[in-house]
Amino acid sequence: MTRTQPRFVSNLPDLTDHRRPVTLDAEDAAATVCETLTLNNVDRRMGHDGPVTTHEEQLFLAYIHKNPINVQILKLAPLLGVSDWWLTAGALFQTVWNVLEGKDPQAGIRDYDLFYFDEDTSYAAENAVILRARELFKDLGVDVEVRNEARVHLWYEEHFGVRAIPFTSTTDAVDHFAAKTCCFAVTSDEAGALRTYAPHGYDDLFARKIVPNPMLAPQDVYEAKTRRWGTEWHTLTVLPWPA
Numbered sequence: 440m441t442r443t444q445p446r447f448v449s450n451l452p453d454l455t456d457h458r459r460p461v462t463l464d465a466e467d468a469a470a471t472v473c474e475t476l477t478l479n480n481v482d483r484r485m486g487h488d489g490p491v492t493t494h495e496e497q498l499f500l501a502y503i504h505k506n507p508i509n510v511q512i513l514k515l516a517p518l519l520g521v522s523d524w525w526l527t528a529g530a531l532f533q534t535v536w537n538v539l540e541g542k543d544p545q546a547g548i549r550d551y552d553l554f555y556f557d558e559d560t561s562y563a564a565e566n567a568v569i570l571r572a573r574e575l576f577k578d579l580g581v582d583v584e585v586r587n588e589a590r591v592h593l594w595y596e597e598h599f600g601v602r603a604i605p606f607t608s609t610t611d612a613v614d615h616f617a618a619k620t621c622c623f624a625v626t627s628d629e630a631g632a633l634r635t636y637a638p639h640g641y642d643d644l645f646a647r648k649i650v651p652n653p654m655l656a657p658q659d660v661y662e663a664k665t666r667r668w669g670t671e672w673h674t675l676t677v678l679p680w681p682a
Contacts, residue, residue: 506544524555525624547671617656
């Protein structure tokens with residue numbers, strides 16, 4: 440199995456490598472996005488699956504910020520005191536689908552996944568973080584699922600029937616989602632600056648096209664998820680699992 444090794448930056452993003460998390464300010468990003476913006480003078484980044492633009496990243500951030508739950512989680516999560524944390528999965532891509540379909544940005548989102556990475560893989564350590572998160576996010580009125588991605592290999596086979604190799608980071612876990620169109624993550628610091636992670640770019644997300652990612656999750660997991668999504672978001676196009 441090929442393992443991705445994303446590289447991080449501390450300040451300005453490398454404009455040649457889209458697999459690096461990109462540092463952006465959320466308010467500035469949202470403020471600069473409008474439907475009349477052209478790409479003529481926008482720096483272009485070459486992503487894993489094609490060119491990705493600053494405009495697309497800004498648009499993505501503007502869309503996910505239309506969901507007030509995302510805004511509050513990104514504001515509060517630095518207080519949780521865990522390393523390598525990211526808001527990810529349906530909280531992001533399903534919010535975008537809702538915006539594109541003209542729905543309530545929170546519609547159909549069952550929970551909000553917040554992943555972190557801690558080499559202490561004991562159940563007790565993870566449970567202590569879960570309890571802190573329950574208190575931190577108690578006023579949001581949603582289920583914030585907090586999980587240590589360093590522990591996933593300990594329980595994955597029992598739940599899904601296939602063996603998982605230990606992840607090396609939270610973004611490594613994101614790389615192994617069942618669909619490429621789900622591989623998005625956002626984190627923030629105490630000053631509110633955001634970093635995004637989108638290893639496959641944004642084109643399929645905005646096109647509402649779900650592309651399988653046969654790295655770890657089995658076919659039946661992908662098909663169960665896409666069936667459920669199809670009942671909530673009727674404009675999706677689901678590509679079949681590769682033969």
